[in-house]
Amino acid sequence: MLHSESAEDYLKTICKMGGTQGAVSTSALASRLGISPVSVHEMIRKLAEQGLVEYTPYRGVSLTPAGLRAAQNVFRRHRLWERFLHDSLGLPWARVHEEAERLEHATSQEVSDRLAQFLNYPQECPHGYPIGQETCACEDEAARPLLELAAGESAEIERVPEDNAQMLEYLDHLGLRPGVRVTMIEIAPFDGPVTIELAGERKAIGRPLAERILVHIAASHHTEHQGG
Amino acid sequence: MLHSESAEDYLKTICKMGGTQGAVSTSALASRLGISPVSVHEMIRKLAEQGLVEYTPYRGVSLTPAGLRAAQNVFRRHRLWERFLHDSLGLPWARVHEEAERLEHATSQEVSDRLAQFLNYPQECPHGYPIGQETCACEDEAARPLLELAAGESAEIERVPEDNAQMLEYLDHLGLRPGVRVTMIEIAPFDGPVTIELAGERKAIGRPLAERILVHIAASHHTEHQGG
DNA sequence: TGTTATAATTAGGCATGCCTTATAAAATTT
DNA sequence: AAATTTTATAAGGCATGCCTAATTATAACA
Ligand SMILES: [Mn+2]
Ligand SMILES: [Mn+2]
Ligand SMILES: [Mn+2]
Ligand SMILES: [Mn+2]
Numbered sequence: 185m186l187h188s189e190s191a192e193d194y195l196k197t198i199c200k201m202g203g204t205q206g207a208v209s210t211s212a213l214a215s216r217l218g219i220s221p222v223s224v225h226e227m228i229r230k231l232a233e234q235g236l237v238e239y240t241p242y243r244g245v246s247l248t249p250a251g252l253r254a255a256q257n258v259f260r261r262h263r264l265w266e267r268f269l270h271d272s273l274g275l276p277w278a279r280v281h282e283e284a285e286r287l288e289h290a291t292s293q294e295v296s297d298r299l300a301q302f303l304n305y306p307q308e309c310p311h312g313y314p315i316g317q318e319t320c321a322c323e324d325e326a327a328r329p330l331l332e333l334a335a336g337e338s339a340e341i342e343r344v345p346e347d348n349a350q351m352l353e354y355l356d357h358l359g360l361r362p363g364v365r366v367t368m369i370e371i372a373p374f375d376g377p378v379t380i381e382l383a384g385e386r387k388a389i390g391r392p393l394a395e396r397i398l399v400h401i402a403a404s405h406h407t408e409h410q411g412g
Numbered sequence: 413m414l415h416s417e418s419a420e421d422y423l424k425t426i427c428k429m430g431g432t433q434g435a436v437s438t439s440a441l442a443s444r445l446g447i448s449p450v451s452v453h454e455m456i457r458k459l460a461e462q463g464l465v466e467y468t469p470y471r472g473v474s475l476t477p478a479g480l481r482a483a484q485n486v487f488r489r490h491r492l493w494e495r496f497l498h499d500s501l502g503l504p505w506a507r508v509h510e511e512a513e514r515l516e517h518a519t520s521q522e523v524s525d526r527l528a529q530f531l532n533y534p535q536e537c538p539h540g541y542p543i544g545q546e547t548c549a550c551e552d553e554a555a556r557p558l559l560e561l562a563a564g565e566s567a568e569i570e571r572v573p574e575d576n577a578q579m580l581e582y583l584d585h586l587g588l589r590p591g592v593r594v595t596m597i598e599i600a601p602f603d604g605p606v607t608i609e610l611a612g613e614r615k616a617i618g619r620p621l622a623e624r625i626l627v628h629i630a631a632s633h634h635t636e637h638q639g640g
Numbered sequence: 641t642g643t644t645a646t647a648a649t650t651a652g653g654c655a656t657g658c659c660t661t662a663t664a665a666a667a668t669t670t
Numbered sequence: 671a672a673a674t675t676t677t678a679t680a681a682g683g684c685a686t687g688c689c690t691a692a693t694t695a696t697a698a699c700a
Contacts, residue, residue, distance in 0.1 A: 190687065211647065223688050225648065230686095242647060242696055273526040286518035295511055298501040418657065439677065451658055453678065458656095470666055470677060 187236075187254060189289040193217070194227055195236060195255040196262075198247055203237070207244030260316075261296045262288040263309035268299060270310045277310055277361065278352035311352075312343035312362035312398070327398040331378060331391060333368035339399035340365050351393070358387050360397065415464075415482060417517040421445070422455055423464060423483040424490075426475055431465070435472030488544075489524045490516040491537035496527060498538045505538055505589065506580035539580075540571035540590035540626070555626040559606060559619060561596035567627035568593050579621070586615050588625065 187195070197217055201208045214224040228245050231237045236251035247255060265284040269275040275283065291299075300306075306315055327342050341364045344355050355361065359382055369379040369386060377388040415423070425445055429436045442452040456473050459465045464479035475483060493512040497503040503511065519527075528534075534543055555570050569592045572583050583589065587610055597607040597614060605616035 188686075209647085219687090220689060221647080222649080222690080227687075241649095269523065273523065273530055275523065275526060279522075283520060283523055287515065290514035290518045292511060294507075295497065295501065295503065298503060302501055416656075437677085447657090448659060449677080450660080450679080455657075469679095 185292055187234075190227065191231060191234075191236070192254070192258045192289055194224075194231060195247065195251055196258050198237065198245060199252065199255040199259070203245060203247045204252055205246075207238075207240065207246045209244045213245065257293075257296075258288050259313070260300075261291045263313055263315045264296055264299045264303060264306070265291070266309045266311070267303050267306045267315070271303065271306075276356075278349055278356050280310060281346045281352065282349055308362070309346075310362070311346040312341070313346070326400045328400070329395045330366070330368075330380070330397040330399050331371065331394040333366075333399065335368055335370055337401070338365060338367045339401045341397060342400050343398040345393075345396040355397075358389070359383060360387075360389075366399065413520055415462075418455065419459060419462075419464070420482070420486045420517055422452075422459060423475065423479055424486050426465065426473060427480065427483040427487070431473060431475045432480055433474075435466075435468065435474045437472045438467075441473065485521075485524075486516050487541070488528075489519045491541055491543045492524055492527045492531060492534070493519070494537045494539070495531050495534045495543070499531065499534075504584075506577055506584050508538060509574045509580065510577055536590070537574075538590075539574040540569070541574070554628045556628070557623045558594070558596075558608070558625040558627050559599065559622040561627065563596055563598055565629070566593060566595045567629045569625060570628050571626040573621075573624040583625075586617070587611060588615075588617075594627065 194213075194217070197213060198208055201213065201216060210224055210228060211221050213228075214221040217224065228237060228239050231251070232239045232245075235248055236254060237245050238248055239245045262284045265287045266280045269280040269283055270277060300315075308314055328339075330339070330341070333339055341360060341362050343362060344360060345351060360366070364382055367381045369381055371378050371391075371394075375391055378391055378394040379386055379388045380394075381387075422441075422445070425441060426436055429441065429444060438452055438456060439449050441456075442449040445452065456465060456467050459479070460467045460473075463476055464482060465473050466476055467473045490512045493515045494508040497508040497511055498505060528543075536542055556567075558567070558569070561567055569588060569590050571590060572588060573579060588594070592610055595609045597609055599606050599619075599622075603619055606619055606622040607614055607616045608622075609615075
């Protein structure tokens with residue numbers, strides 16, 4: 185509400201790229217946003233003037249406390265809408281992100297607070313990203329890329345990349361969703377495919393994807409024997 | 413989705429002002445939108461180019477079938493969101509309109525269809541405006557302004573003006589909501605107040621407001637004796 | 641310490657949607 | 671028919687958010 189849609193998306197992206205820890209290169213930001221470096225530079229200057237980011241030429245851009253707060257608010261609105269679209273409306277898993285990408289900019293604090301209550305204060309979006317007051321979900325403690333699993337090692341999917349609808353369709357088709365248990369079979373050499381097993385079936389995916397799927401080595405190896 | 417937020421709001425307003433029947437004067441449109449006549453003229457030309465309105469200089473602007481369809485879609489999205497915000501989230505009656513005014517532009521056909529299903533295909537928004545495929549709610553059959561009631565005549569409130577949050581607060585405070593039964597007591601002369609009775613109490617409101625509240629003379633005069 | 645790659649910056653443009661001021665044309669009144 | 675009011679249109683601007691091409695500054699590398 186306070187900032188433009190554009191500004192909100194910039195802040196989110198800076199946060200996603202690690203702008204809470206170190207500084208994010210403006211050219212990396214530009215290529216991620218699909219906007220020319222010159223335009224990104226312009227916007228960065230405006231955001232810096234508004235006190236939302238700190239910018240040091242040749243070093244990069246990082247979020248100020250105010251910028252982080254703004255970004256977190258947008259993440260929260262986004263993920264709450266995703267839960268509503270998915271859980272209440274039954275919108276396909278792969279479609280909720282793109283819809284939430286617009287709704288997030290049209291939502292007041294009061295509506296998002298009531299939405300959270302309505303949804304019973306969910307902890308995660310359908311793709312595994314946290315919903316909380318202080319979460320940004322850029323940095324993670326225990327989460328490791330699927331690619332880092334050793335052969336034979338099992339883990340539970342925590343989070344999947346959500347910024348590409350086609351990729352989400354593909355993940356959905358493979359059954360690769362948060363909460364699903366997978367076992368690493370093999371990582372083929374020479375940038376070859378990553379073979380995993382889930383629900384008793386073997387699937388092969390590409391390395392870049394395996395690097396972006398985050399898993400955590402859950403305590404219980406027998407979860408699949410207990411529940412459905 | 414297809415048209416800009418601005419264009420969608422223009423189409424809605426043209427529809428509200430009767431652009432489906434005759435032509436709407438561009439200066440009236442300008443003052444209603446709170447936008448300069450020159451800017452409205454510019455936008456009208458663009459909408460005409462897109463085939464959404466028909467514009468005849470010195471006569472006014474009216475919606476084409478395509479423009480009407482677009483406007484109806486926005487109305488539908490708006491009123492569905494209002495129902496959700498009110499019924500599911502419990503957002504105050506007077507606040508839902510302004511929130512829906514933004515959400516309506518961020519909603520795909522699929523989401524609005526699923527929202528309608530989720531809400532069990534409601535027939536009206538919380539202010540009494542119809543939700544349907546072919547409804548525009550500019551023109552009404554049986555609905556008459558409250559001001560036209562004769563002294564002693566009773567009617568049920570059908571619709572209230574919804575474009576002013578403060579007015580809605582006031583109406584809410586008075587208990588003037590759709591479905592409420594009112595009886596005309598007196599219309600004072602010389603532009604004096606309009607006195608009505610509702611829920612056993614007498615209230616006086618201004619003429620302009622009484623003109624914008626629509627009522628219908630319901631068949632049953634004993635509704636209040638039957639239900640809660 | 642150059643050279644080279646990367647990042648920053650300047651300059652000029654475009655689309656959208658708004659603005660004011662001024663002029664022209666048509667419609668209404670008188 | 672003439673005067674007046676309303677409406678249309680032309681001209682020039684502004685903010686936002688994007689663009690390309692060209693130049694300059696810095697960092698990294700050899
Ligand atoms: Mn967005
Ligand atoms: Mn998500
Ligand atoms: Mn609107
Ligand atoms: Mn309404």
